[in-house]
Amino acid sequence: MTPFRYLRAADVADAVKLGTDDGAAFLGGGTNIVDLMRETVARPDRLVDVTGLSDTITETADGGLLIGAAARNTAVAEHRAVRTRYPLLSRAILAGASAQIRNMATVGGNLLQRTRCTYFYDTDGSRCNKRAPGTGCDARDGFNRIHAVLGASDACVATHPSDMCVALAALDAVVHVNGPDGARTIAFDALHRLPGDRPDRDTMLAPGELITAIALPPLRFAANSAYRKVRDRASYAFALISVAAALEMDGDRIGDVRIAFGGVAHKPWRATRAEAVLRGGPATHAAYRAAAEAEFETARPLRDNAFKPELATRVLAAMLGDLAMGKLA
Amino acid sequence: MSLVINGNAVAGPSDPRVSLLDHLRETLHLTGTKKGCNQGACGACTVLVDGERILSCLALAVQYDGRRITTIEGLDAVGDLHPLQAAFIEYDALQCGYCTPGQICSAIGMVAEAQRGVPSHVSTDLAAGVTLTRAEIQERMSGNLCRCGAHNGIIDAIRATMAAEIMA
Numbered sequence: 001m002t003p004f005r006y007l008r009a010a011d012v013a014d015a016v017k018l019g020t021d022d023g024a025a026f027l028g029g030g031t032n033i034v035d036l037m038r039e040t041v042a043r044p045d046r047l048v049d050v051t052g053l054s055d056t057i058t059e060t061a062d063g064g065l066l067i068g069a070a071a072r073n074t075a076v077a078e079h080r081a082v083r084t085r086y087p088l089l090s091r092a093i094l095a096g097a098s099a100q101i102r103n104m105a106t107v108g109g110n111l112l113q114r115t116r117c118t119y120f121y122d123t124d125g126s127r128c129n130k131r132a133p134g135t136g137c138d139a140r141d142g143f144n145r146i147h148a149v150l151g152a153s154d155a156c157v158a159t160h161p162s163d164m165c166v167a168l169a170a171l172d173a174v175v176h177v178n179g180p181d182g183a184r185t186i187a188f189d190a191l192h193r194l195p196g197d198r199p200d201r202d203t204m205l206a207p208g209e210l211i212t213a214i215a216l217p218p219l220r221f222a223a224n225s226a227y228r229k230v231r232d233r234a235s236y237a238f239a240l241i242s243v244a245a246a247l248e249m250d251g252d253r254i255g256d257v258r259i260a261f262g263g264v265a266h267k268p269w270r271a272t273r274a275e276a277v278l279r280g281g282p283a284t285h286a287a288y289r290a291a292a293e294a295e296f297e298t299a300r301p302l303r304d305n306a307f308k309p310e311l312a313t314r315v316l317a318a319m320l321g322d323l324a325m326g327k328l329a
Numbered sequence: 330m331s332l333v334i335n336g337n338a339v340a341g342p343s344d345p346r347v348s349l350l351d352h353l354r355e356t357l358h359l360t361g362t363k364k365g366c367n368q369g370a371c372g373a374c375t376v377l378v379d380g381e382r383i384l385s386c387l388a389l390a391v392q393y394d395g396r397r398i399t400t401i402e403g404l405d406a407v408g409d410l411h412p413l414q415a416a417f418i419e420y421d422a423l424q425c426g427y428c429t430p431g432q433i434c435s436a437i438g439m440v441a442e443a444q445r446g447v448p449s450h451v452s453t454d455l456a457a458g459v460t461l462t463r464a465e466i467q468e469r470m471s472g473n474l475c476r477c478g479a480h481n482g483i484i485d486a487i488r489a490t491m492a493a494e495i496m497a
């Protein structure tokens with residue numbers, strides 16, 4: 001680990017001031033950045049601890065929730081309003097990492113955690129455009145079972161590893177940020193980006209921008225929602241694929257639906273094509289499959305991950321079938 | 330800065346790179362807390378901070394200024410052992426013992442979470458209270474790996490002692 005200065009931010013203004021320098025990085029629970037610093041993938045010379053900033057979860061005037069960026073993952077998952085009104089979010093968080101890690105991890109840090117591509121971590125032996133721009137991508141023709149099938153580029157096939165973010169994408173969450181140029185909000189789907197020829201950039205945040213909170217808009221039918229994750233062991237493993245979905249029935253037809261996939265792309269993948277196929281249509285297994293197939297029409301599988309579109313299709317179809325009958329788990 | 334470790338105020342490290350795990354083991358010589366992977370993947374380094382279980386290998390010690398940290402050395406003992414330690418012996422919940430301090434600290438934190446009503450990945454109803462069934466304990470303890478495969482004994486020991494008040 002390269003040496004750094006540790007500074008604790010007293011409030012948002014202080015964090016923004018301390019975070020503007022080149023080489024500064026914010027510190028949440030440290031569960032990702034400490035590991036990356038140890039591997040010398042990240043080499044900040046200043047860590048600005050933002051765990052003292054707002055961690056409260058409050059009702060908003062429009063009937064949604066505002067979650068402070070320093071809220072721990074456990075605190076969000078166990079919050080009564082999240083459990084009852086946004087069960088897909090509780091479930092997504094509980095499907096990730098371990099209890100110890102969820103107790104440490106903050107909301108801000110979870111959003112900005114970096115890919116688990118093994119070539120990204122392998123500073124000694126591998127080429128990686130995300131870690132060292134311009135060096136190449138050893139994953140593209142390497143061991144790429146966990147990699148992207150949608151929206152990847154020649155430069156990068158990494159996936160975003162967060163479970164929580166998949167639920168936030170389905171919910172149209174709004175990200176509140178503050179930085180050297182002031183405060184602004186970002187639609188969740190516009191926070192993370194596709195790799196293109198700049199895979200070193202995970203998000204649309206400007207340098208020095210701090211995440212201060214996440215707003216969950218009210219969504220009545222989010223109470224009828226679920227999260228399912230498929231992984232190589234039953235617990236404590238990252239997703240191969242995952243699905244967050246919320247469904248509203250209108251008689252025996254689909255009234256409205258929200259779907260996002262995890263483990264398939266460089267960003268949490270909001271499935272707008274699948275949603276459009278389903279909205280107003282019949283609630284049948286064939287319709288669920290057709291919707292997923294529409295979403296994965298542009299999939300470009302790699303050597304080891306051709307199973308992903310079909311796996312995601314089956315999981316989505318099973319989930320929607322359950323949600324149509326009001327089965328949540 | 331200072332940390333309160335097992336009830337004693339101790340100085341923190343002068344170098345902010347030092348993890349809570351290394352500070353415990355290398356500086357304070359509290360070697361009960363173990364280093365398995367040093368990257369968050371095994372749970373051997375689990376300690377309690379203000380009663381919550383965390384991984385000390387991913388924790389920078391400087392971040393824990395003024396916090397109350399409990400390690401395996403600091404558990405309330407009845408005689409020589411904490412009741413869960415005694416149950417680990419009775420139920421063959423270990424072979425080499427390397428994961429054991431982390432398992433025990435984790436189980437204590439786990440029970441507090443369950444009592445508070447924190448649901449888990451296998452809870453069927455998120456809104457209902459927690460019942461610590463075997464499946465629930467398995468999932469809630471999945472952050473602690475045991476290379477010797479003592480998991481079934483570990484769950485038996487937890488069920489026999491800690492989980493009594495919140496079990497079906």
Ligand SMILES: Cc1cc2nc3c(=O)[nH]c(=O)nc-3n(C[C@H](O)[C@H](O)[C@H](O)COP(=O)(O)OP(=O)(O)OC[C@H]3O[C@@H](n4cnc5c(N)ncnc54)[C@H](O)[C@@H]3O)c2cc1C
Pocket residue numbers: 025026027028029030031032033034050069070095096097098101104105106107108109110111112113114161162163164209210211212236237238239368369370
């Ligand atoms: C063994 C292991 C297994 C895991 N399994 C899963 C899993 O299955 N699913 C899953 O979703 N996750 C998993 N994780 C990842 C875990 O969820 C993340 O490490 C965690 O959410 C990061 O949060 P943090 O607060 O610790 O972030 P930190 O490590 O403190 O920070 C992460 C990044 O966010 C930046 N940052 C932090 N806060 C802010 C802020 N407020 N504003 C701007 N930038 C900020 C930091 O500068 C850093 O770049 C796993 C981690 C480990 C170690």
Ligand code: FES
Pocket residue numbers: 363364365366367368369370371372373374375384385386387
């Ligand atoms: S040593 Fe901390 S999790 Fe393995």
Ligand code: FES
Pocket residue numbers: 422423424425426427428429474475476477478479
């Ligand atoms: S007893 Fe040997 S690792 Fe668990």
